[in-house]
Amino acid sequence: DIQLTQSPSFLSASVGDRVTITCRASQDISGSLAWYQQKPGKAPELLIYAASTLHSGVPSRFSGSGSGTEFTLTITSLQPEDCATYYCQQLKSYPIAFGQGTRLEIK
Amino acid sequence: EVQLVESGGGLVKPGGSLRLSCTASGFYFNLYSMNWVRQAPGKGLEWVSSIDPTSGYIYYADSVKGRFTISRDNAKDSLYLQMNSLRGDDTALYYCARGGVTTLNYGAWGQGTLVTVSS
Numbered sequence: 001d002i003q004l005t006q007s008p009s010f011l012s013a014s015v016g017d018r019v020t021i022t023c024r025a026s027q028d029i030s031g032s033l034a035w036y037q038q039k040p041g042k043a044p045e046l047l048i049y050a051a052s053t054l055h056s057g058v059p060s061r062f063s064g065s066g067s068g069t070e071f072t073l074t075i076t077s078l079q080p081e082d083c084a085t086y087y088c089q090q091l092k093s094y095p096i097a098f099g100q101g102t103r104l105e106i107k
Numbered sequence: 108e109v110q111l112v113e114s115g116g117g118l119v120k121p122g123g124s125l126r127l128s129c130t131a132s133g134f135y136f137n138l139y140s141m142n143w144v145r146q147a148p149g150k151g152l153e154w155v156s157s158i159d160p161t162s163g164y165i166y167y168a169d170s171v172k173g174r175f176t177i178s179r180d181n182a183k184d185s186l187y188l189q190m191n192s193l194r195g196d197d198t199a200l201y202y203c204a205r206g207g208v209t210t211l212n213y214g215a216w217g218q219g220t221l222v223t224v225s226s
Contacts, residue, residue, distance in 0.1 A: 032211050034211070034212045034213070036152075036213070038152075042218075043202055043216040043217065043218055043219060044144075044152065044202070044204075044213075044216055045216070046212050046213060046214050046215075049207070049210055049211060049212035049214075050210060050211065050212075053210075055212070055214065085151075087151065087152055089152075089154075089213070091211035091212065094157070094166040095154060095166070095168050095169070096142075096154035096157065096166075097154065098144075098151060098152040098153065098154065099151075100151050101151045101152070
């Protein structure tokens with residue numbers, strides 16, 4: 001089974017900052033990785049799929065990169081509404097796996 | 108507008124059963140794979156099960172294999188999860204999520220239905 005490890009688990013940053021979240025896969029998943037944002041009390045929402053493709057309607061300050069076993073989600077110019085937990089997900093093979101999540105706090 | 112609405116959650120005793128439903132609208136349900144994902148209180152996301160558009164391919168997490176059954180009725184635009192032999196660690200918010208047609212992602216999610224397993 002493929003495991004995903006996100007780092008950091010918690011991140012505190014200020015409005016306008018650039019933040020980066022890393023997701024490492026236990027084996028090569030090519031580009032089969034998605035990123036989700038989940039705000040408190042809400043369902044997750046797709047941000048990025050195929051490692052770097054921005055989902056429709058997602059602000060351009062979000063971007064993804066990587067392939068193989070190492071991936072990053074970057075938020076440039078952090079906004080107050082970006083306060084959320086972020087998850088990566090591998091869709092290369094079953095069982096599907098999610099990372100453990102990164103909670104992002106706005107200072 | 109794409110909508111997924113889950114129902115069927117509730118309080119059940121250990122060893123009991125529940126059937127969750129997810130009703131879809133706003134898209135061609137019969138073209139998409141569908142999925143169940145759960146989230147225990149205060150915890151992360153856990154994939155539970157997936158089913159392809161024709162019910163020809165079905166997958167389960169090891170934690171639910173042999174106890175849960177996923178199914179769909181394309182005529183009713185509905186997805187189901189039959190949950191038997193429920194345990195305390197099945198307590199979670201259960202989300203229905205739409206897979207992609209040609210892309211790998213869960214592009215739409217319902218708001219979830221809460222399952223609580225407790226005596």
